[in-house]
Amino acid sequence: DTEVTQTPKHLVMGMTNKKSLKCEQHMGHRAMYWYKQKAKKPPELMFVYSYEKLSINESVPSRFSPECPNSSLLNLHLHALQPEDSALYLCASSTRTLADLGNEQFFGPGTRLTVL
Amino acid sequence: KNQVEQSPQSLIILEGKNCTLQCNYTVSPFSNLRWYKQDTGRGPVSLTIMTFSENTKSNGRYTATLDADTKQSSLHITASQLSDSASYICVVSARTGANNLFFGTGTRLTVIP
Numbered sequence: 215d216t217e218v219t220q221t222p223k224h225l226v227m228g229m230t231n232k233k234s235l236k237c238e239q240h241m242g243h244r245a246m247y248w249y250k251q252k253a254k255k256p257p258e259l260m261f262v263y264s265y266e267k268l269s270i271n272e273s274v275p276s277r278f279s280p281e282c283p284n285s286s287l288l289n290l291h292l293h294a295l296q297p298e299d300s301a302l303y304l305c306a307s308s309t310r311t312l313a314d315l316g317n318e319q320f321f322g323p324g325t326r327l328t329v330l
Numbered sequence: 331k332n333q334v335e336q337s338p339q340s341l342i343i344l345e346g347k348n349c350t351l352q353c354n355y356t357v358s359p360f361s362n363l364r365w366y367k368q369d370t371g372r373g374p375v376s377l378t379i380m381t382f383s384e385n386t387k388s389n390g391r392y393t394a395t396l397d398a399d400t401k402q403s404s405l406h407i408t409a410s411q412l413s414d415s416a417s418y419i420c421v422v423s424a425r426t427g428a429n430n431l432f433f434g435t436g437t438r439l440t441v442i443p
Binding site: 259262270306317318320321322324 | 423431
């Protein structure tokens with residue numbers, strides 16, 4: 215299995231809702247990432263998990279809460295979002311986070327989030 | 331400052347024609363450079379990976395070049411197809427730093443019949 219899966223594909227939520235995005239990979243990768251991508255812009259890094267521990271938080275607002283229950287799963291819990299948080303949320307994984315060929319990131323298809 | 335710039339921002343070509351996309355970077359110390367293809371609403375997919383010592387690498391109709399001295403890379407697409415319509419993103423990896431991946435802004439390619 216050489217893919218990263220994300221659910222749901224689309225999500226519409228109100229500003230008072232609580233929802234979660236899910237990401238899964240079975241490639242044995244020990245680094246997992248969350249990115250936010252606005253239209254016609256490159257992905258922006260949000261969080262990095264390395265060996266199930268949060269290693270990078272790019273000053274993301276606390277209304278986004280990541281969780282890594284095990285080495286194959288990555289969640290992003292959403293609460294009290296704003297309309298400007300509407301975007302494509304991409305999950306990625308890599309063998310490791312070191313700056314070598316082993317950090318080639320494999321991306322999931324993304325979750326299209328709309329906040330009303 | 332580590333930056334990756336791509337040109338052109340957008341490009342429209344006729345099916346069957348060739349095109350070349352450019353990527354200039356200031357990332358240092360350099361580790362490797364990747365070209366990704368991203369279809370609208372989908373995640374990026376890696377096309378090529380290039381290290382410091384590699385000048386050219388091909389993947390089917392895609393050929394990437396790297397000049398580490400001038401810090402430039404190009405992606406050449408031969409005999410374009412309608413399915414090549416997508417955004418192409420250049421991603422440069424630094425050898426150090428906690429957040430060591432730097433994304434270009436992408437080139438939006440549209441292939442028309």
